[in-house]
Amino acid sequence: MKIERFTEGTSLKRSVDSGTADQRKAVQDIIDEVRKSGDGAVAYYTEKFDGVKLKQFAVSMKEIEGAVDELSEYERSIIEEAAANIRSFHEKQLKNSWISTDETGTMLGQKLTALDAVGVYVPGGTAAYPSSVLMNVIPAKVAGVERIVMVSPPGKDGKLSKSVMAAAKIAGVTEIYQIGGAQAVAALAYGTDTIEKVDKIVGPGNIYVALAKREVFGDVAIDMIAGPSEIAVLADETAIAKEVAADLLSQAEHDARACSVLITTEASLAHEVAKEVEKQLTSLPRREIAEASIRDYGKIIVCEDMNQAIMAVNTLAPEHLEIITKDPLEVMAQVRHAGAIFLGRYSTEPVGDYFAGPNHVLPTNGTARFSSPLNVDDFQKKSSIIMYSQTAFKKNAEKIATFARLEGLEAHARAVESRGK
Amino acid sequence: MKIERFTEGTSLKRSVDSGTADQRKAVQDIIDEVRKSGDGAVAYYTEKFDGVKLKQFAVSMKEIEGAVDELSEYERSIIEEAAANIRSFHEKQLKNSWISTDETGTMLGQKLTALDAVGVYVPGGTAAYPSSVLMNVIPAKVAGVERIVMVSPPGKDGKLSKSVMAAAKIAGVTEIYQIGGAQAVAALAYGTDTIEKVDKIVGPGNIYVALAKREVFGDVAIDMIAGPSEIAVLADETAIAKEVAADLLSQAEHDARACSVLITTEASLAHEVAKEVEKQLTSLPRREIAEASIRDYGKIIVCEDMNQAIMAVNTLAPEHLEIITKDPLEVMAQVRHAGAIFLGRYSTEPVGDYFAGPNHVLPTNGTARFSSPLNVDDFQKKSSIIMYSQTAFKKNAEKIATFARLEGLEAHARAVESRGK
CATH class of the missing domain: 3.40.50.1980 (Nitrogenase molybdenum iron protein domain)
Structure with a gap:
């Protein structure tokens, strides 16, 4: 795996296949x-x-x-x-559903x-x-x-x-x-x-x-248009190289265009993980896919400190983020963009892929900046409820009609005034 | 305005302009x-x-x-x-943000x-x-x-x-x-x-x-791609014709393709509103626009009873719905699809367009079936949090690995097993 230092231009973005x-x-x-x-x-x-x-x-x-x-x-x-x-x-x-009422009965x-x-x-x-x-x-x-x-x-x-x-x-x-x-x-x-x-x-x-x-x-x-899958593992010296390598490979076996990235503050871990990935690759049934993915999209980013590592995560906005550090919760508090966040050694990604409960349909390709995992809100919609009281109406009718006229919409003003001023 | 009886084929849908x-x-x-x-x-x-x-x-x-x-x-x-x-x-x-914990510490x-x-x-x-x-x-x-x-x-x-x-x-x-x-x-x-x-x-x-x-x-x-604006007024014998007409016209003045529909159980109201619309139209500054809208997309639907009227509303899935009936809350309980629901005589649509508080950016063209008014959720995104405890991991590792193998994803199984079985 390529090992490199963090730069702000680092991105997980791959071109989206928008079809011929x-x-x-x-x-x-x-x-x-x-x-x-x-x-x-x-x-x-x-x-x-x-x-x-x-x-x-x-x-x-x-x-x-x-x-x-x-x-x-x-x-x-x-x-x-x-x-x-x-x-x-x-x-x-x-x-x-919810309602709020005020003293006018609205x-x-x-x-x-x-x-x-x-x-x-x-x-x-x-x-x-x-x-x-x-x-x-x-x-x-x-x-x-x-x-x-x-x-x-x-x-x-x-x-x-x-x-x-x-x-x-x-x-x-x-x-x-x-x-x-x-x-x-x-x-x-x-x-x-x-x-x-x-x-x-x-x-x-x-x-x-x-x-x-x-x-x-x-x-x-x-729902969203999903791209190839991604994982970023954010690890410090407490992480175990063979576990991190196995996690990176579990993503890589999905798709030759899948993307596995290790972000670490620990240069020695970077080298160990790179070695482990090579070693574990050899015996994988889906070796060809995983190998292509690691070769083309795999990357180890070495950062100067945890702040820089967190900045790298927020720049990447990865689909899956594992935080394997001394204080994963403290790190998580500073993460702004990630589809699903796996905390600590025992939260290897497959735990979430299959079993723990949170959804595995997640925003890819940097869209975690503005999208969410598939969730219940995606299958419910809202209707606004407005029940204006007579008191509120009388108090505000003139203001509403004035606002309508400010926008040049006379019929709006008259709809209000048809109820008496 | 055209007056017709309700049929199930009734729809507010207009062709969407998808450009040349x-x-x-x-x-x-x-x-x-x-x-x-x-x-x-x-x-x-x-x-x-x-x-x-x-x-x-x-x-x-x-x-x-x-x-x-x-x-x-x-x-x-x-x-x-x-x-x-x-x-x-x-x-x-x-x-x-929220978390839930269980007895294993997950x-x-x-x-x-x-x-x-x-x-x-x-x-x-x-x-x-x-x-x-x-x-x-x-x-x-x-x-x-x-x-x-x-x-x-x-x-x-x-x-x-x-x-x-x-x-x-x-x-x-x-x-x-x-x-x-x-x-x-x-x-x-x-x-x-x-x-x-x-x-x-x-x-x-x-x-x-x-x-x-x-x-x-x-x-x-x-956000959504908005179509021309719509209102459906659902009214019974308690509604006042000149107010209903004014509300229909306030929608019609927006756009020659805007759509104003009255759904009523009361044939006499239908005729009165039709007459009022003609009368009020004559003095509107945006008369030409409103007239075209009423002519091409305006409609009064007379229903046999309130159940049929509610069915008509749910078929239309209107952007704005006014309910001007004896028991507007009871009617609302049966409404499934509407962008914003205005209840009672004093909740004329301009109250919501400008002033009351709920958003006026609403799903049009029947998309209230699956979309919501613009709201705070549209500007926040979610990240899933998964912190699996060692106890939970040990209890479930074998199941998770088995599930992964059932899908033919060996590297997923091994990522789990790399933590010990």
Whole structure:
């Protein structure tokens, strides 16, 4: 791994794949076709891209329940325990509607309502992760969303991954369709005869899915467009090199474009970790991916002191941040930008990826500067409540009419004055 | 106004202006140029589109303070009181960071942090509304955003509107630049020598501004893309026709594409309101606009009973909803989708547009199904906190490693096991 000194230009930013003109055109065409021809178009593209001729898109309840039975007892209990932890953490985020009243009897507030229907995209093939199903579905469920629709492209055998279906059942998905790609996003956004439209679409996917989500954004809500995964480990002399190296590699095995960075105040740790990474790499099953990631995006940044190290973290705004230092809480207090913060030696990233409860859908590519982990708020919306009392009205009517006229909006002023001045 | 019976196909949706291919291309070119040439490109486009050759983009503090002095004492006090009300309502939305601990000593939570910097776009010309400045700036200020950068295109005289500058000062803007259009959005998103980049861009604008926001989305956060304004008034026999008509017209005067709808259980009210709208229209200064809006998008929907009327509201998901009925709170309980809900006779929409405190930046075009009024949460982001205890780790390490292997991610399992099993 490259070892370098911190400079302010350091960044985790990688170019975002915004698709070629051809890809954009293809996605636009698919969306137009699905809007025009509905199920017929979805079936056509499923045969074309997934090589499967489906009799129906919907997966039956029987099949879904069968999937749960195919897991071992131990596997099922782990997924269920993870789901319970995720549910418990997200329940703590639930907000209530509220009102405030004043002495005139005026009532102001916010009414919180769950979205009616949410679509969850789950990638197919080797990237089918049951943990991702739990992380996308459970916050919606906790928010009170009644209809949670999962879509996922069928494998060559015309089936979905068993573990994904089992996770869907455990998390509380209410409908599953084995369709994928831009055609699935379009079906969710605009509806077809068999698939009713949803209000929001979440979940990761390939470039076609990302482009389709960007295209339907506005007609429905979408979550963020996720980039490749990242970790920054902030470590001092108390960190153990082989553990830090293992954490960096767990990120690197995701994707050749994943990014693993160690930020440390300790030059000797830098060298030890670099050595450990090389050593541990050799025996990894996904060695090629991890190696490419470490080579192209891996980095060890040596800082003069903890203040500079924290500045480096805030500059990077990493998706995952591990703080393995003497006083991790003290360090955390100064961190402004990070998707998820893992504190201390026992909070290795996989603890959060799978099990502890907080969401693993996190802002990437520096967007932790302005975005949050997927959370319950993403599945509730607010309506303002305004109940003005007669007293408040009489006191303020003239001021409100004056403000309206200051903006040249006479009809606004007259709406006020129609109630008497 | 057209009077019709409710059908389930009723919708407020108007086609969204997503720009012509030429407009998209123009915006893309402007953004590319600003990224490449910075201030020079911004100056070039300001001269080209706004017809003004600026010596500098920044507006001086002296000029800003001068603007406040040019308001009458009464106007200033109204804007200040409105700002205080908006501040007070938004302060009630502030959330705190939180943690929860369990008996093993594990700590989980969310750390809330304000965004570092926000850009507020304020349209120029006749659409320069000081109320809009208050509504966009104050929530950011309350959230704790330190840098709030306002941009607005200069008038032909190379100046900004006095009332807009005064509102900016009162609301707490920290920098003002007199630039507009796609070039201003690009400058905010990517930075130039004189304008440091921001993390989020909010505020309304013309089609070029909307396209530019859509284009930079992802590199920075943006608020919603607003459509033309809407009101639905839900009224029973207790409503007074001339007041309802005045409220419908206050929406209609905004924009020829604005949409005003009355939903009522009372056929006689429908006819009276239709008559009143015609009558009140004749003397409005913005009569042409209001007339076109009422003609093309105005509608009175007569429903069989209150249940059907509420169903109509939920189908429309209006930006503004007035409930003028015997029991407005009871009706509100059944409303699922609306941007802002105004209850009772004295809560005419202008009360909320200017003064009461809740935000007037609201989801339009049916997006109240999944979006919220602009609020403090829009200017804060969350970081997950995970501090796993040794006890919790030892108890769950094997499960976490097993889950990782179920997904084929061996390096994840080994990161866990590197801490001992």
